[in-house]
Amino acid sequence: MQSIVLDVTVMLVNIYRFMIFGYILLSWFPNGRDSPIATVLGRLVEPYLSIFRSFIPPLGMIDISPIVALIALHFIQSGLIFVITLLFGMF
Numbered sequence: 001m002q003s004i005v006l007d008v009t010v011m012l013v014n015i016y017r018f019m020i021f022g023y024i025l026l027s028w029f030p031n032g033r034d035s036p037i038a039t040v041l042g043r044l045v046e047p048y049l050s051i052f053r054s055f056i057p058p059l060g061m062i063d064i065s066p067i068v069a070l071i072a073l074h075f076i077q078s079g080l081i082f083v084i085t086l087l088f089g090m091f
Contacts (some may be wrong), residue, residue: 013077
């Protein structure tokens with residue numbers, strides 16, 4: 001049971017990570033954020049990224065908040081794995 005829960009958790013976090021990467025890549029193309037895919041990704045990813053954009057100012061034309069968001073997502077994933085492992089009583 002623990003393995004299934006861990007696998008699903010890791011898979012969901014990885015999917016969200018790829019969604020963030022895709023949203024970032026779409027911002028590099030002209031009219032990339034106007035596509036239907038970008039609209040869906042924006043609705044799913046922008047609330048998480050806006051947390052970091054509120055206290056990390058852009059450096060000129062470069063927004064480093066997605067990098068910080070991805071690092072934070074890694075720590076969140078590690079924390080979730082630790083909590084799930086503790087709940088199931090196995091290390």
